[in-house]
Amino acid sequence: METLLISTLTVTLGEIGDKTQLLALILAAKYRKPWPICLGILIATLFNHALAGAFGAIVSEWLSPQTLRWIVAISFLAIALWTLKPDKADEDEATHGSAHGVLIATVASFFLAEMGDKTQIATAVLAAQYHPLWQVVSGTTLGMLIADVPVVWLGARFAHKLPLRAARIGAALLFAVLGVWILVGL
Numbered sequence: 001m002e003t004l005l006i007s008t009l010t011v012t013l014g015e016i017g018d019k020t021q022l023l024a025l026i027l028a029a030k031y032r033k034p035w036p037i038c039l040g041i042l043i044a045t046l047f048n049h050a051l052a053g054a055f056g057a058i059v060s061e062w063l064s065p066q067t068l069r070w071i072v073a074i075s076f077l078a079i080a081l082w083t084l085k086p087d088k089a090d091e092d093e094a095t096h097g098s099a100h101g102v103l104i105a106t107v108a109s110f111f112l113a114e115m116g117d118k119t120q121i122a123t124a125v126l127a128a129q130y131h132p133l134w135q136v137v138s139g140t141t142l143g144m145l146i147a148d149v150p151v152v153w154l155g156a157r158f159a160h161k162l163p164l165r166a167a168r169i170g171a172a173l174l175f176a177v178l179g180v181w182i183l184v185g186l
Contacts, residue, residue: 001135002130003126003130003131003132003135003136003139004135004136004138004139004142005139006126006130006139006178007123007126007130007135007136007137007138007139007140007142007143008139008140008142008143008146009143009174010122010126010139010140010143010174010175010178011119011122011123011139011140011142011143011144011147012142012143012144012146012147013143013170013174014079014118014119014122014143014174014175015119015143015144015147015148016147016170017165018117018118018119018147019113019117020110020113020114020117020119020144020148021147021148021151023109023110023113024037024041024110024148024151024152025151025152025155027040027102027105027106027109027152028151028152028153028155029155031102031105033102034152034153036101036102036103036106037102037103037106037152038145038148038149038152038153039103039106040102040103040104040105040106040107040110041106041110041144041145041148041149041152042141042145043103043107044106044107044108044110044111044114045110045114045140045141045144045145046137046141047111048110048111048114048115048120049114049119049120049123049136049137049140049141049144050137052120052121052123052124052127053123053124053126053127053133053136053137053140054127054133055124055127056123056124056125056126056127056128056129056136057127057128057131057133059124059128060127060128060129068128068129069129069182069183069185071128072125072128072129072179072182073179073180073182073183074179075121075125075179076125076175076176076178076179076182077175077176077179077180079118079121079122079125079175080172080173080174080175080176080179081172082118084169084172119140119143119144122140122175123136123137123140126139126140129182
């Protein structure tokens with residue numbers, strides 16, 4: 001259960017102010033159909049984080065536990081710094097694939113926007129450190145939904161009231177604490 005909770009909390013905080021959260025806002029404002037947008041976010045995140053988690057789990061098999069701990073700790077510290085930099089969504093990402101319907105547009109744009117994103121990298125790092133894999137992927141997916149679904153449903157009103165800078169600093173602190181915690185365990 002610890003794996004699920006850590007994965008959920010890590011990605012929920014890491015997603016606040018992230019480009020995919022802003023993309024969720026753009027999709028909600030453009031299409032005004034929250035159910036297919038939320039379903040699209042779920043589908044895209046499950047696929048993306050399953051791939052990232054599998055990669056993290058495979059890499060953990062190739063490396064010694066000591067080497068893996070160093071990589072994971074340094075990765076968390078790097079993600080902490082990266083989290084401090086605000087993301088901006090590109091409006092073209094929201095319109096990509098829109099001719100095929102709201103669900104397809106959301107799945108395609110979310111999957112592509114999440115490639116190389118800090119939450120995808122965090123998923124790979126979490127999967128390398130924590131087990132079982134299904135709890136990591138479930139937790140990171142749940143974290144994305146916790147952060148993105150309210151934005152879809154409440155739209156621009158919610159985004160303007162959210163203290164994004166404070167959330168980014170909190171998420172950065174969480175990643176830094178996790179990195180230090182792993183280093184202390186060395």
